[in-house]
Amino acid sequence: MESKVLQKNLLELIRRTSAELPDDVVRVIEKGWRREEAGSNAKYALKVVLDNIKLAKKKSQPLCQDTGTIICYAELPAWLPQAKFECAFEAAVVQATEVGYLRQNSVDSLTGKNSGNNLGPGSPSFHCSPAKGRALTARLILKGGGCENVGIQYSLPDGRVGAGRDLAGVRLCLLDAVHQAQGKGCGPGILGVCIGGDRGSGYVVSKEELFRPLDDVNPDPRLAKLEKQIMKDANELGIGPMGFGGSTTLLGCKITHRNRLPASFFVSVSYMCWAFRRNGIVLSESGKITRWLYDS
Protein backbone atom coordinates (compact mmCIF):
# COMPACT_ATOMS: atom_id res chain seq x y z
CA MET A 1 0.00 0.00 0.00
CA GLU A 2 1.24 3.45 -0.82
CA SER A 3 2.00 5.71 2.14
CA LYS A 4 -0.44 8.27 0.79
CA VAL A 5 -3.33 5.79 0.79
CA LEU A 6 -2.43 4.65 4.29
CA GLN A 7 -2.28 8.28 5.46
CA LYS A 8 -5.68 9.06 3.94
CA ASN A 9 -7.30 6.12 5.74
CA LEU A 10 -5.67 7.05 9.03
CA LEU A 11 -6.86 10.64 8.64
CA GLU A 12 -10.40 9.29 8.26
CA LEU A 13 -9.90 7.23 11.43
CA ILE A 14 -8.85 10.40 13.30
CA ARG A 15 -11.73 12.45 11.87
CA ARG A 16 -14.36 9.91 12.72
CA THR A 17 -12.96 9.24 16.19
CA SER A 18 -12.87 12.96 17.00
CA ALA A 19 -16.32 13.80 15.60
CA GLU A 20 -18.49 10.71 16.09
CA LEU A 21 -19.27 8.92 19.30
CA PRO A 22 -19.75 5.14 19.01
CA ASP A 23 -23.34 3.86 19.29
CA ASP A 24 -22.68 1.80 22.44
CA VAL A 25 -21.72 5.02 24.24
CA VAL A 26 -24.66 7.05 22.89
CA ARG A 27 -27.08 4.34 24.07
CA VAL A 28 -25.95 4.49 27.70
CA ILE A 29 -26.02 8.30 27.71
CA GLU A 30 -29.60 8.25 26.36
CA LYS A 31 -30.54 5.76 29.06
CA GLY A 32 -29.10 8.10 31.70
CA TRP A 33 -30.98 11.08 30.24
CA ARG A 34 -34.28 9.17 30.44
CA ARG A 35 -33.60 8.23 34.04
CA GLU A 36 -32.82 11.74 35.36
CA GLU A 37 -35.54 13.84 36.92
CA ALA A 38 -37.40 16.35 34.72
CA GLY A 39 -36.22 19.93 35.24
CA SER A 40 -33.02 18.86 37.04
CA ASN A 41 -29.52 20.18 36.33
CA ALA A 42 -28.55 16.57 35.56
CA LYS A 43 -31.16 16.14 32.83
CA TYR A 44 -30.24 19.53 31.39
CA ALA A 45 -26.56 18.55 31.25
CA LEU A 46 -27.28 15.27 29.47
CA LYS A 47 -29.57 17.03 27.01
CA VAL A 48 -26.74 19.40 26.03
CA VAL A 49 -24.43 16.37 25.78
CA LEU A 50 -26.83 14.55 23.42
CA ASP A 51 -27.33 17.68 21.30
CA ASN A 52 -23.56 18.02 21.13
CA ILE A 53 -23.08 14.44 19.94
CA LYS A 54 -25.51 15.02 17.06
CA LEU A 55 -24.04 18.38 16.12
CA ALA A 56 -20.41 17.18 16.10
CA LYS A 57 -21.30 14.32 13.79
CA LYS A 58 -23.31 16.56 11.48
CA LYS A 59 -20.57 19.19 11.27
CA SER A 60 -17.75 16.66 11.23
CA GLN A 61 -15.94 18.60 13.94
CA PRO A 62 -14.37 17.66 17.28
CA LEU A 63 -16.92 16.50 19.83
CA CYS A 64 -14.74 18.06 22.54
CA GLN A 65 -12.14 20.79 22.05
CA ASP A 66 -9.65 18.81 24.09
CA THR A 67 -8.87 16.30 21.38
CA GLY A 68 -6.75 14.55 23.94
CA THR A 69 -3.74 12.33 24.10
CA ILE A 70 -3.58 10.53 20.78
CA ILE A 71 -3.19 6.88 21.74
CA CYS A 72 -2.81 4.50 18.85
CA TYR A 73 -2.78 0.70 19.15
CA ALA A 74 -1.77 -1.00 15.91
CA GLU A 75 -1.48 -4.61 14.89
CA LEU A 76 0.96 -4.56 12.03
CA PRO A 77 1.04 -7.22 9.29
CA ALA A 78 4.38 -8.42 7.89
CA TRP A 79 4.14 -6.17 4.81
CA LEU A 80 4.00 -3.00 6.91
CA PRO A 81 7.17 -1.94 8.76
CA GLN A 82 6.48 -0.11 12.02
CA ALA A 83 8.49 2.95 10.93
CA LYS A 84 6.38 3.31 7.79
CA PHE A 85 3.14 3.02 9.75
CA GLU A 86 4.22 5.56 12.37
CA CYS A 87 5.37 7.96 9.69
CA ALA A 88 2.02 7.76 7.88
CA PHE A 89 0.10 8.13 11.14
CA GLU A 90 2.15 11.19 12.11
CA ALA A 91 1.51 12.76 8.71
CA ALA A 92 -2.22 12.12 9.23
CA VAL A 93 -2.02 13.76 12.67
CA VAL A 94 -0.38 16.88 11.22
CA GLN A 95 -3.06 17.08 8.54
CA ALA A 96 -5.86 16.50 11.05
CA THR A 97 -4.47 19.36 13.15
CA GLU A 98 -4.34 21.71 10.14
CA VAL A 99 -7.99 21.12 9.28
CA GLY A 100 -9.15 21.27 12.92
CA TYR A 101 -10.09 17.64 13.62
CA LEU A 102 -7.44 17.89 16.34
CA ARG A 103 -6.48 20.87 18.50
CA GLN A 104 -2.85 22.01 18.77
CA ASN A 105 -2.45 19.91 21.85
CA SER A 106 1.16 18.92 22.42
CA VAL A 107 3.32 21.03 24.70
CA ASP A 108 7.05 20.79 25.50
CA SER A 109 7.17 19.85 29.18
CA LEU A 110 10.31 21.90 29.84
CA THR A 111 9.62 25.11 27.90
CA GLY A 112 5.81 25.08 27.77
CA LYS A 113 5.94 25.65 24.02
CA ASN A 114 3.20 24.16 21.89
CA SER A 115 4.59 22.22 18.93
CA GLY A 116 1.59 23.36 16.89
CA ASN A 117 1.16 20.09 15.02
CA ASN A 118 0.66 17.52 17.78
CA LEU A 119 4.04 15.91 17.18
CA GLY A 120 6.79 15.72 19.77
CA PRO A 121 8.46 13.29 22.15
CA GLY A 122 5.78 10.71 23.06
CA SER A 123 3.11 12.28 20.86
CA PRO A 124 1.31 10.48 19.37
CA SER A 125 1.60 7.54 21.70
CA PHE A 126 2.11 4.27 19.79
CA HIS A 127 1.56 0.70 20.96
CA CYS A 128 2.43 -1.62 18.10
CA SER A 129 2.32 -5.40 17.95
CA PRO A 130 2.49 -7.94 15.12
CA ALA A 131 -0.77 -8.92 13.38
CA LYS A 132 -1.68 -12.56 12.81
CA GLY A 133 -3.03 -12.13 9.29
CA ARG A 134 -2.46 -9.81 6.33
CA ALA A 135 -4.75 -7.01 7.53
CA LEU A 136 -3.76 -3.95 9.51
CA THR A 137 -5.84 -3.13 12.60
CA ALA A 138 -5.43 0.40 13.90
CA ARG A 139 -7.30 1.46 17.03
CA LEU A 140 -7.39 4.97 18.37
CA ILE A 141 -8.41 6.63 21.62
CA LEU A 142 -8.51 10.40 22.03
CA LYS A 143 -8.40 10.91 25.78
CA GLY A 144 -8.83 14.42 27.13
CA GLY A 145 -6.82 15.91 29.97
CA GLY A 146 -9.73 16.49 32.35
CA CYS A 147 -10.48 12.80 32.66
CA GLU A 148 -6.83 11.75 32.47
CA ASN A 149 -6.09 13.98 35.47
CA VAL A 150 -8.57 12.12 37.67
CA GLY A 151 -7.08 8.71 36.88
CA ILE A 152 -5.50 7.16 39.96
CA GLN A 153 -3.28 4.27 41.00
CA TYR A 154 -3.56 2.52 44.34
CA SER A 155 -0.90 0.42 46.02
CA LEU A 156 -2.60 -2.07 48.31
CA PRO A 157 -2.99 -2.21 51.21
CA ASP A 158 -4.22 1.38 51.23
CA GLY A 159 -4.84 2.80 54.69
CA ARG A 160 -6.78 5.88 53.64
CA VAL A 161 -9.27 3.85 51.61
CA GLY A 162 -9.22 0.92 54.03
CA ALA A 163 -8.50 -1.46 51.14
CA GLY A 164 -6.80 -4.82 51.63
CA ARG A 165 -5.18 -7.02 48.99
CA ASP A 166 -8.27 -8.74 47.61
CA LEU A 167 -11.28 -8.05 45.40
CA ALA A 168 -13.14 -6.44 48.30
CA GLY A 169 -10.23 -4.00 48.58
CA VAL A 170 -10.30 -3.37 44.82
CA ARG A 171 -13.99 -2.51 45.10
CA LEU A 172 -13.28 0.12 47.76
CA CYS A 173 -10.54 1.62 45.57
CA LEU A 174 -12.84 1.95 42.56
CA LEU A 175 -15.59 3.58 44.60
CA ASP A 176 -13.00 5.95 46.05
CA ALA A 177 -11.78 6.79 42.53
CA VAL A 178 -15.30 7.71 41.41
CA HIS A 179 -15.88 9.74 44.56
CA GLN A 180 -12.58 11.60 44.22
CA ALA A 181 -13.28 12.41 40.58
CA GLN A 182 -16.65 14.03 41.41
CA GLY A 183 -17.54 16.06 38.28
CA LYS A 184 -13.96 16.94 37.37
CA GLY A 185 -13.50 14.20 34.79
CA CYS A 186 -16.58 15.20 32.74
CA GLY A 187 -18.79 12.48 34.09
CA PRO A 188 -20.79 10.39 33.67
CA GLY A 189 -17.59 8.42 33.15
CA ILE A 190 -16.30 4.99 32.24
CA LEU A 191 -13.62 3.17 34.24
CA GLY A 192 -10.87 1.10 32.66
CA VAL A 193 -9.16 -0.89 35.40
CA CYS A 194 -6.14 -3.15 35.69
CA ILE A 195 -5.57 -5.19 38.84
CA GLY A 196 -1.87 -6.04 39.14
CA GLY A 197 1.01 -5.46 36.75
CA ASP A 198 3.67 -2.85 37.49
CA ARG A 199 2.94 0.86 37.73
CA GLY A 200 3.61 1.43 34.03
CA SER A 201 1.89 -1.60 32.53
CA GLY A 202 -1.07 -1.21 34.88
CA TYR A 203 -2.04 2.12 33.38
CA VAL A 204 -1.39 1.02 29.78
CA VAL A 205 -3.58 -2.07 30.23
CA SER A 206 -6.30 -0.09 32.03
CA LYS A 207 -6.63 2.10 28.93
CA GLU A 208 -6.78 -0.86 26.55
CA GLU A 209 -9.70 -2.18 28.59
CA LEU A 210 -11.68 0.84 27.40
CA PHE A 211 -11.91 -0.75 23.94
CA ARG A 212 -14.39 -3.35 25.23
CA PRO A 213 -17.98 -2.74 24.08
CA LEU A 214 -19.90 -1.13 26.93
CA ASP A 215 -22.64 -3.79 26.83
CA ASP A 216 -20.36 -6.84 26.94
CA VAL A 217 -19.96 -9.17 29.92
CA ASN A 218 -16.53 -9.87 31.36
CA PRO A 219 -15.57 -13.49 30.51
CA ASP A 220 -14.16 -13.89 34.02
CA PRO A 221 -17.20 -14.38 36.29
CA ARG A 222 -15.40 -12.88 39.31
CA LEU A 223 -14.69 -9.68 37.41
CA ALA A 224 -18.14 -9.68 35.77
CA LYS A 225 -19.63 -9.69 39.26
CA LEU A 226 -17.33 -6.91 40.45
CA GLU A 227 -18.09 -4.75 37.39
CA LYS A 228 -21.81 -5.10 38.00
CA GLN A 229 -21.43 -4.29 41.67
CA ILE A 230 -19.36 -1.15 40.93
CA MET A 231 -21.97 0.08 38.45
CA LYS A 232 -24.70 -0.32 41.04
CA ASP A 233 -22.72 1.20 43.93
CA ALA A 234 -21.23 4.12 42.00
CA ASN A 235 -24.61 5.17 40.66
CA GLU A 236 -25.89 5.36 44.23
CA LEU A 237 -23.34 8.03 45.15
CA GLY A 238 -25.49 10.83 43.74
CA ILE A 239 -22.63 12.67 41.98
CA GLY A 240 -24.43 12.74 38.63
CA PRO A 241 -23.52 14.28 35.26
CA MET A 242 -20.86 17.01 35.63
CA GLY A 243 -21.10 16.51 39.39
CA PHE A 244 -24.43 18.35 39.41
CA GLY A 245 -26.05 15.58 41.49
CA GLY A 246 -28.21 12.83 39.99
CA SER A 247 -28.33 9.11 39.40
CA THR A 248 -26.07 8.84 36.33
CA THR A 249 -22.51 8.86 37.66
CA LEU A 250 -20.90 5.92 35.85
CA LEU A 251 -21.67 4.62 32.34
CA GLY A 252 -19.37 1.62 32.36
CA CYS A 253 -16.72 -0.27 34.30
CA LYS A 254 -14.27 -2.63 32.60
CA ILE A 255 -11.78 -4.59 34.68
CA THR A 256 -8.92 -6.90 33.77
CA HIS A 257 -5.90 -8.28 35.59
CA ARG A 258 -2.21 -8.99 35.15
CA ASN A 259 0.15 -10.96 37.32
CA ARG A 260 1.99 -8.99 39.98
CA LEU A 261 5.05 -9.40 42.15
CA PRO A 262 4.47 -10.90 45.58
CA ALA A 263 5.47 -7.50 47.02
CA SER A 264 3.21 -5.34 44.83
CA PHE A 265 -0.54 -5.01 44.41
CA PHE A 266 -1.47 -2.12 42.16
CA VAL A 267 -4.94 -1.12 41.10
CA SER A 268 -4.66 1.25 38.12
CA VAL A 269 -7.75 3.23 37.18
CA SER A 270 -8.19 5.19 33.95
CA TYR A 271 -11.26 7.39 34.04
CA MET A 272 -12.79 8.20 30.66
CA CYS A 273 -15.20 11.09 30.17
CA TRP A 274 -18.62 10.76 28.50
CA ALA A 275 -16.93 12.03 25.31
CA PHE A 276 -15.60 8.52 24.90
CA ARG A 277 -13.79 8.85 21.61
CA ARG A 278 -12.51 5.52 20.47
CA ASN A 279 -12.68 3.71 17.18
CA GLY A 280 -10.64 1.46 14.95
CA ILE A 281 -10.27 0.26 11.39
CA VAL A 282 -9.30 -2.97 9.72
CA LEU A 283 -7.39 -2.16 6.56
CA SER A 284 -6.67 -4.61 3.74
CA GLU A 285 -3.34 -4.79 1.96
CA SER A 286 -4.94 -3.10 -1.07
CA GLY A 287 -5.72 -0.04 1.07
CA LYS A 288 -9.42 -0.53 1.64
CA ILE A 289 -11.11 -0.12 5.03
CA THR A 290 -12.92 -3.44 5.38
CA ARG A 291 -14.40 -2.81 8.83
CA TRP A 292 -14.94 -0.14 11.46
CA LEU A 293 -14.61 -1.62 14.95
CA TYR A 294 -17.52 0.46 16.32
CA ASP A 295 -20.67 1.71 14.62
CA SER A 296 -21.27 5.42 14.99
Added chain:
Amino acid sequence: MLLEAPFTEDKIRALKVGDMVEITGVVFTGRDAVHTYLHQGGASPVDLSDGIIYHCGPVVVKEGGRWVVKAAGPTTSAREEPYQGDIIRKFRLRGVIGKGGMGPKTLAACRETGAVYLHAIGGAAQVLAEKVIAVEGVHLMEKFGSPEAIWVFRVARFPAVVTMDSHGNSLHARVLAESEAALGRVRQGA
Protein backbone atom coordinates in the same frame (compact mmCIF):
# COMPACT_ATOMS: atom_id res chain seq x y z
CA MET B 1 -33.10 32.43 32.33
CA LEU B 2 -31.17 35.05 30.39
CA LEU B 3 -27.98 36.67 31.68
CA GLU B 4 -27.21 39.60 29.41
CA ALA B 5 -24.35 42.12 29.34
CA PRO B 6 -23.65 44.45 31.03
CA PHE B 7 -22.94 42.06 33.90
CA THR B 8 -23.79 44.35 36.80
CA GLU B 9 -23.39 43.42 40.44
CA ASP B 10 -27.18 43.44 40.88
CA LYS B 11 -27.75 40.91 38.12
CA ILE B 12 -25.00 38.67 39.47
CA ARG B 13 -26.15 38.90 43.10
CA ALA B 14 -29.63 37.81 42.00
CA LEU B 15 -28.30 34.45 40.75
CA LYS B 16 -28.60 31.35 42.94
CA VAL B 17 -27.00 27.91 42.87
CA GLY B 18 -28.92 25.65 40.47
CA ASP B 19 -30.04 28.46 38.15
CA MET B 20 -29.76 27.45 34.50
CA VAL B 21 -28.73 30.57 32.59
CA GLU B 22 -28.05 31.61 29.01
CA ILE B 23 -25.27 34.16 28.72
CA THR B 24 -25.28 36.87 26.05
CA GLY B 25 -22.39 39.31 25.73
CA VAL B 26 -18.59 39.20 25.60
CA VAL B 27 -16.50 36.59 27.42
CA PHE B 28 -12.71 36.28 27.54
CA THR B 29 -11.02 32.89 27.40
CA GLY B 30 -8.21 32.31 29.83
CA ARG B 31 -6.72 29.12 31.16
CA ASP B 32 -3.52 27.98 32.88
CA ALA B 33 -0.94 30.27 31.25
CA VAL B 34 -3.17 33.36 31.45
CA HIS B 35 -3.98 32.78 35.14
CA THR B 36 -0.33 32.29 36.09
CA TYR B 37 0.61 35.38 34.07
CA LEU B 38 -2.06 37.64 35.59
CA HIS B 39 -1.35 36.34 39.06
CA GLN B 40 2.34 37.12 38.69
CA GLY B 41 1.45 40.75 37.96
CA GLY B 42 1.18 40.61 34.17
CA ALA B 43 -0.89 43.39 32.59
CA SER B 44 -4.20 42.35 31.10
CA PRO B 45 -4.43 43.21 27.40
CA VAL B 46 -8.23 43.47 27.77
CA ASP B 47 -10.50 45.28 30.24
CA LEU B 48 -11.74 42.55 32.55
CA SER B 49 -13.82 44.74 34.89
CA ASP B 50 -17.43 43.53 35.11
CA GLY B 51 -16.25 40.83 32.73
CA ILE B 52 -16.52 37.07 32.50
CA ILE B 53 -13.50 34.84 32.06
CA TYR B 54 -14.00 31.48 30.38
CA HIS B 55 -11.74 28.54 31.20
CA CYS B 56 -11.47 27.33 27.65
CA GLY B 57 -8.78 26.34 25.18
CA PRO B 58 -10.69 26.52 21.91
CA VAL B 59 -9.92 25.14 18.47
CA VAL B 60 -9.90 28.25 16.26
CA VAL B 61 -8.77 28.26 12.63
CA LYS B 62 -8.44 31.01 10.07
CA GLU B 63 -10.77 30.58 7.11
CA GLY B 64 -10.84 33.19 4.34
CA GLY B 65 -9.03 35.72 6.52
CA ARG B 66 -11.30 35.42 9.54
CA TRP B 67 -11.23 33.37 12.72
CA VAL B 68 -13.70 30.51 12.92
CA VAL B 69 -14.33 28.66 16.19
CA LYS B 70 -14.35 24.92 15.58
CA ALA B 71 -14.73 23.76 19.17
CA ALA B 72 -15.04 25.68 22.43
CA GLY B 73 -16.00 23.72 25.53
CA PRO B 74 -14.78 24.40 29.08
CA THR B 75 -11.60 23.04 30.66
CA THR B 76 -11.18 21.91 34.28
CA SER B 77 -11.30 24.93 36.56
CA ALA B 78 -9.74 23.41 39.68
CA ARG B 79 -6.25 24.09 38.32
CA GLU B 80 -6.88 27.84 38.63
CA GLU B 81 -8.01 27.65 42.26
CA PRO B 82 -4.70 29.03 43.62
CA TYR B 83 -5.05 32.17 41.44
CA GLN B 84 -8.73 32.75 40.71
CA GLY B 85 -9.80 34.48 43.93
CA ASP B 86 -7.04 37.09 43.69
CA ILE B 87 -7.76 37.65 39.99
CA ILE B 88 -11.48 38.12 40.65
CA ARG B 89 -10.64 40.79 43.25
CA LYS B 90 -7.88 42.53 41.30
CA PHE B 91 -9.67 42.74 37.95
CA ARG B 92 -13.24 43.03 39.32
CA LEU B 93 -14.49 39.99 37.42
CA ARG B 94 -18.22 39.22 37.66
CA GLY B 95 -18.12 35.67 36.48
CA VAL B 96 -16.01 32.63 35.77
CA ILE B 97 -17.17 29.96 33.32
CA GLY B 98 -15.56 26.56 33.55
CA LYS B 99 -16.18 23.00 34.55
CA GLY B 100 -15.72 20.83 37.62
CA GLY B 101 -16.18 23.68 40.08
CA MET B 102 -13.73 25.55 42.29
CA GLY B 103 -12.82 25.69 45.95
CA PRO B 104 -13.21 27.85 49.04
CA LYS B 105 -10.80 30.65 48.00
CA THR B 106 -12.78 31.34 44.83
CA LEU B 107 -16.09 31.02 46.66
CA ALA B 108 -14.94 33.60 49.21
CA ALA B 109 -13.92 36.04 46.47
CA CYS B 110 -17.29 35.55 44.73
CA ARG B 111 -19.09 36.40 47.93
CA GLU B 112 -16.91 39.39 48.71
CA THR B 113 -16.97 41.09 45.31
CA GLY B 114 -20.24 39.83 43.81
CA ALA B 115 -19.22 37.21 41.29
CA VAL B 116 -20.45 33.74 40.31
CA TYR B 117 -19.08 30.50 38.96
CA LEU B 118 -20.95 29.32 35.88
CA HIS B 119 -20.59 25.63 35.05
CA ALA B 120 -20.64 24.94 31.32
CA ILE B 121 -21.25 21.42 30.07
CA GLY B 122 -17.86 19.73 29.82
CA GLY B 123 -17.11 18.19 26.46
CA ALA B 124 -19.98 19.97 24.68
CA ALA B 125 -17.56 21.74 22.37
CA GLN B 126 -19.86 21.95 19.35
CA VAL B 127 -23.01 23.16 21.06
CA LEU B 128 -20.91 25.79 22.83
CA ALA B 129 -18.94 26.78 19.70
CA GLU B 130 -22.27 27.51 17.98
CA LYS B 131 -23.01 30.04 20.72
CA VAL B 132 -19.90 32.05 19.80
CA ILE B 133 -21.32 34.44 17.22
CA ALA B 134 -18.14 36.48 16.66
CA VAL B 135 -14.44 36.41 17.47
CA GLU B 136 -13.62 40.01 18.39
CA GLY B 137 -9.93 39.58 18.98
CA VAL B 138 -7.10 37.46 20.32
CA HIS B 139 -4.29 38.41 22.70
CA LEU B 140 -1.08 36.78 23.96
CA MET B 141 -1.27 34.28 21.11
CA GLU B 142 2.46 34.44 20.26
CA LYS B 143 3.41 34.09 23.90
CA PHE B 144 1.13 31.23 24.95
CA GLY B 145 -0.08 29.47 21.77
CA SER B 146 -3.62 29.22 20.48
CA PRO B 147 -5.40 27.17 23.21
CA GLU B 148 -3.82 29.28 25.99
CA ALA B 149 -4.39 32.70 24.41
CA ILE B 150 -7.04 35.23 25.47
CA TRP B 151 -9.79 34.98 22.86
CA VAL B 152 -12.49 37.63 22.88
CA PHE B 153 -15.73 35.79 22.13
CA ARG B 154 -19.11 37.41 21.63
CA VAL B 155 -21.61 34.77 22.73
CA ALA B 156 -25.39 34.51 22.46
CA ARG B 157 -27.47 32.31 24.74
CA PHE B 158 -24.48 30.35 25.98
CA PRO B 159 -25.87 27.70 28.39
CA ALA B 160 -24.46 27.22 31.89
CA VAL B 161 -25.53 26.30 35.40
CA VAL B 162 -24.72 28.52 38.40
CA THR B 163 -22.91 26.14 40.74
CA MET B 164 -21.27 28.75 43.03
CA ASP B 165 -23.17 31.92 43.82
CA SER B 166 -22.24 35.22 45.46
CA HIS B 167 -23.89 34.24 48.74
CA GLY B 168 -21.43 31.54 49.78
CA ASN B 169 -23.33 28.58 48.32
CA SER B 170 -21.56 25.88 46.32
CA LEU B 171 -23.29 22.97 44.61
CA HIS B 172 -19.88 21.25 44.46
CA ALA B 173 -19.41 21.40 48.23
CA ARG B 174 -22.94 20.07 48.72
CA VAL B 175 -22.59 17.16 46.24
CA LEU B 176 -19.18 16.31 47.74
CA ALA B 177 -20.62 16.12 51.25
CA GLU B 178 -23.71 14.17 50.19
CA SER B 179 -21.73 11.72 48.05
CA GLU B 180 -19.31 11.19 50.92
CA ALA B 181 -22.20 10.19 53.18
CA ALA B 182 -23.55 7.92 50.40
CA LEU B 183 -20.09 6.36 50.00
CA GLY B 184 -20.11 5.52 53.70
CA ARG B 185 -23.44 3.72 53.30
CA VAL B 186 -22.44 1.91 50.09
CA ARG B 187 -19.15 0.71 51.62
CA GLN B 188 -21.09 -1.06 54.37
CA GLY B 189 -23.37 -2.66 51.75
CA ALA B 190 -21.43 -5.48 50.12
